Amino acid sequence: MCELSLRTRDSFDEVLKTYSNTVYRLAYSRVGNKPDADDILQDVFLRYIRADKVFNDEEHRKAWFIRVTLNCTKSHATSAWNRHRASDEALDYAEHQDETDDIGRLETKTAVYDAVLALAPKYRTVIHLFYYEEMSLTEISEALGLGENTVKSQLHRARNILKDKLKGVEFDV
Amino acid sequence: MFKDEYKQANKSISPSPDLLNSISAAMHKEAEALNENNINSFRKSDRKFSMIGRITGIAAAVCIIIAAAVFIPIMMNSGFSLADKNEVQSPIGGNGTGDSNQLPSPDGTSTAAGTYATECYGTTGAEYTTNSAAETYISSTGSKNDDIPVSSKPEGDSPYPSDELMVLGCYLNANGVDTVETSEVNVEYYSRDFDVEILANSFRTRDAVFMNNAISMLSESPLNNSNAKDEEESESVTVTFKNKNGKDYMSLVFRKCPTFCTVSVCITDTAKTAEFTIDSGQYDRIAEYAKQQY
Numbered sequence: 001m002c003e004l005s006l007r008t009r010d011s012f013d014e015v016l017k018t019y020s021n022t023v024y025r026l027a028y029s030r031v032g033n034k035p036d037a038d039d040i041l042q043d044v045f046l047r048y049i050r051a052d053k054v055f056n057d058e059e060h061r062k063a064w065f066i067r068v069t070l071n072c073t074k075s076h077a078t079s080a081w082n083r084h085r086a087s088d089e090a091l092d093y094a095e096h097q098d099e100t101d102d103i104g105r106l107e108t109k110t111a112v113y114d115a116v117l118a119l120a121p122k123y124r125t126v127i128h129l130f131y132y133e134e135m136s137l138t139e140i141s142e143a144l145g146l147g148e149n150t151v152k153s154q155l156h157r158a159r160n161i162l163k164d165k166l167k168g169v170e171f172d173v
Numbered sequence: 174m175f176k177d178e179y180k181q182a183n184k185s186i187s188p189s190p191d192l193l194n195s196i197s198a199a200m201h202k203e204a205e206a207l208n209e210n211n212i213n214s215f216r217k218s219d220r221k222f223s224m225i226g227r228i229t230g231i232a233a234a235v236c237i238i239i240a241a242a243v244f245i246p247i248m249m250n251s252g253f254s255l256a257d258k259n260e261v262q263s264p265i266g267g268n269g270t271g272d273s274n275q276l277p278s279p280d281g282t283s284t285a286a287g288t289y290a291t292e293c294y295g296t297t298g299a300e301y302t303t304n305s306a307a308e309t310y311i312s313s314t315g316s317k318n319d320d321i322p323v324s325s326k327p328e329g330d331s332p333y334p335s336d337e338l339m340v341l342g343c344y345l346n347a348n349g350v351d352t353v354e355t356s357e358v359n360v361e362y363y364s365r366d367f368d369v370e371i372l373a374n375s376f377r378t379r380d381a382v383f384m385n386n387a388i389s390m391l392s393e394s395p396l397n398n399s400n401a402k403d404e405e406e407s408e409s410v411t412v413t414f415k416n417k418n419g420k421d422y423m424s425l426v427f428r429k430c431p432t433f434c435t436v437s438v439c440i441t442d443t444a445k446t447a448e449f450t451i452d453s454g455q456y457d458r459i460a461e462y463a464k465q466q467y
Binding site (some may be wrong): 012013016017020021023025026028037038041042045046048052110112113116127131132149162166169170 | 174175176178179180181182183186187188192195196197199200201203204207346
């Protein structure tokens, strides 16, 4: 017999309110621009609706959102539309290098965040998950599907790069 | 600290309220569509299930009908009978068949239905022949019935006597001379009043066992009865039938030769008398005669 599940309006708004920042900030740290982060945010929550998944607790739900956000950013980066747009932007960037250096970038007004965005995507992700989401190495390795040592080495390298760029900034780990 | 500064910087990165509203609207729209599809698919599956159940039910009914059509004839052919369990069993061992009017022949096989009444059974050694529409019983000497199965013999001390009298009475009843059934029977037997009474009851009720017992008594010692009025009467048995109005209608006089092999039929009102010999197999003629004179 088919199980009939009905999605309720109240639960959606509550979930959107709780996890929108988490998803959006992780997406932004990955893609580095607002329009793509907007698309990814919408895509993640639509996937949440369609999945109609039952979670054991809020930690489980949060882990699901992080994992799906990472997958969406990967899919977004490898999509045909994004590759075509990247080549166009590269062309535009070459033509208008002085004008469009920060297209779509939110104004953070912090040297720390700018330094993070300057990192390679894989280093940005581990930095964001480790320092902002406060996930352990084990949790990060599970979310990214990488080995724990790999995450640890990536975090170490990212931290060294940031140390070079951010003179005088202390890292607690 | 890097951690604090990074967290502080992230606080400025948030989706716009318009984006959240549009996402919320999109989520609700998507949810409604999914719920609708879910309900529709549920209904479809429900309809599918009900259709499957309906088809299964029809198939089961067809199977039951086919099974009944196949097995009922097989069961009937194998001897299974749906007839009344009270059907009459032949005292001479014939199989009880569904038709209670069917008279088993003396050798145990059944004859055509409808000629003899239920209580009428043939005697050992007798044989049946078909004579036009009616069965004609041809009696043999037939005073012994030793080959009758013990279990089917009536209770009593004596074996079956010559029971032409019984057969004749039943034959008359079965062939339309129904005075025995519809009026009182007055049996006049001058030698033994007690036996006459039993015989009268036997005719009235058409009870085969009673009739056999009565005839048995008659056969054993009619000549030795001290109450016999005279020699001639003691060798005959007269059975008088009354009609519906209570008047004597017909008398049957059975004469012993050496058993009761000759019967004279006397129609009282017309005073006509006809005489038949039982062992010549004239029961049908006796019955026909009685009907004509009735």
